[in-house]
Amino acid sequence: xxxGEQDILLPTTMVGSWPRPLWLRGGVIRExxxxxxxxxxxxxxxxxxxVRLCVKDQDLAGLDIVTDGNQYFEGETPYDKxxxxxxxxxxxxxxxxxPPGNVAGLExxxxxxxxxxxxxxxxxxxxxxxxxxxxTDKPFKxxxxxxxxxxxxxxxxxxxxxxxxxxxxxxxxxxxELRWLADNGAHFVQLTEQSYIASGGRDDWSVELMNRAADxxxxxxxxxxxxxxxxxxxxxxxxxxxxxxxxxxxxxxxxDWNEIHLETALPAMAELPTLRTWTDRDGTNLGIxxxxxxxxxxxxxxxxxxxxxxxLKHVDADHLIVSTDCGLYQLPRDLAFRKLCSLVAGTRIVxxxxxxxxxxxxxxxxxxxxxxx
Numbered sequence: 001x002x003x004g005e006q007d008i009l010l011p012t013t014m015v016g017s018w019p020r021p022l023w024l025r026g027g028v029i030r031e032x033x034x035x036x037x038x039x040x041x042x043x044x045x046x047x048x049x050x051v052r053l054c055v056k057d058q059d060l061a062g063l064d065i066v067t068d069g070n071q072y073f074e075g076e077t078p079y080d081k082x083x084x085x086x087x088x089x090x091x092x093x094x095x096x097x098x099p100p101g102n103v104a105g106l107e108x109x110x111x112x113x114x115x116x117x118x119x120x121x122x123x124x125x126x127x128x129x130x131x132x133x134x135x136t137d138k139p140f141k142x143x144x145x146x147x148x149x150x151x152x153x154x155x156x157x158x159x160x161x162x163x164x165x166x167x168x169x170x171x172x173x174x175x176x177e178l179r180w181l182a183d184n185g186a187h188f189v190q191l192t193e194q195s196y197i198a199s200g201g202r203d204d205w206s207v208e209l210m211n212r213a214a215d216x217x218x219x220x221x222x223x224x225x226x227x228x229x230x231x232x233x234x235x236x237x238x239x240x241x242x243x244x245x246x247x248x249x250x251x252x253x254x255x256d257w258n259e260i261h262l263e264t265a266l267p268a269m270a271e272l273p274t275l276r277t278w279t280d281r282d283g284t285n286l287g288i289x290x291x292x293x294x295x296x297x298x299x300x301x302x303x304x305x306x307x308x309x310x311x312l313k314h315v316d317a318d319h320l321i322v323s324t325d326c327g328l329y330q331l332p333r334d335l336a337f338r339k340l341c342s343l344v345a346g347t348r349i350v351x352x353x354x355x356x357x358x359x360x361x362x363x364x365x366x367x368x369x370x371x372x373x
Contacts, residue, residue, distance in 0.1 A: 007362060012322045014067060015261065031090060037127045063344065087177075091120060098111045114156065140186070141190055144191050148193070153195065188222065189219050190223075191213070214257055221256075223259070223260050225262050229327055242271040249277040259284065259285040262288070264311070269307055286321070290307045291323075305349040
């Protein structure tokens with residue numbers, strides 16, 4: 001992957017979320033399409049400092065692409081999935097406090113009500129982008145939970161009475177947001193959208209929504225899927241798995257996304273034969289997880305390297321992006337940090353085996369292999 005003038009083999013990143021510092025608590029960014037972004041300037045300062053700290057952890061671990069860490073997640077509460085409401089409640093047309101969730105285990109989260117035409121009226125992730133610009137000059141990724149299919153399915157429609165019209169307007173609002181992010185300096189944007197894989201491919205309309213959201217966006221776009229990362233649930237694998245993606249990738253259906261990222265460490269890299277067909281398409285990357293996020297075991301560098309070597313049996317190194325299975329925000333920060341360090345250390349082992357500098361750059365002809373560090 002190109003980073004300015006450099007070509008980096010096996011670039012490293014994490015999916016998105018990161019444990020918040022102990023001094024950041026509660027809501028940070030208002031879930032409103034009309035009010036000021038922050039409850040007050042004190043919370044803004046705390047949030048921007050938390051983003052700086054999150055980026056510093058990633059820098060120290062050695063990641064190539066850093067994230068904002070979703071530091072606005074209220075991950076220290078039993079209501080951590082409130083992030084599902086962040087996007088809809090910052091769009092016009094939605095109002096809060098609808099009926100309870102209609103999915104087992106999510107009854108304690110309200111569903112936002114669609115009370116008017118859904119419209120993008122202001123940058124949803126403007127505060128996040130600004131915080132990242134203050135925190136780093138490295139390549140960075142904005143992670144968005146959740147995607148258009150999830151938002152359209154989760155809400156309570158009291159306006160449209162037409163599923164397709166509702167879905168179209170939700171996707172168009174996402175598209176406005178992705179275009180704004182890309183136009184204002186976000187070169188990597190990721191959407192977490194589970195609908196297609198969770199339905200076993202039955203919700204094929206979700207691919208159309210994702211394409212509509214991505215249309216004309218000048219950024220590296222990542223579609224992230226995983227098998228669950230919540231206190232309430234065990235992993236959904238193997239009942240939910242990547243088998244439906246094999247037919248989608250082979251179908252020739254247009255998918256306007258640069259990268260598909262899937263949880264692969266927990267399934268012991270068993271999904272790679274299925275996922276490899278994605279990289280048969282021109283200009284595509286496959287994001288793989290080499291770190292489990294629901295397991296407190298800290299992988300060794302060699303365990304990470306072994307997972308990477310297994311992936312390389314199926315996908316060329318030029319198409320791979322090395323990541324975590326999902327977000328790390330529910331782990332203790334010191335444990336999450338050690339996992340990231342192992343991710344980078346294991347990747348550096350494999351880069352050397354492939355004849356690259358440990359940081360992923362090509363070796364100079366005269367320089368030979370660098371000494372071990």
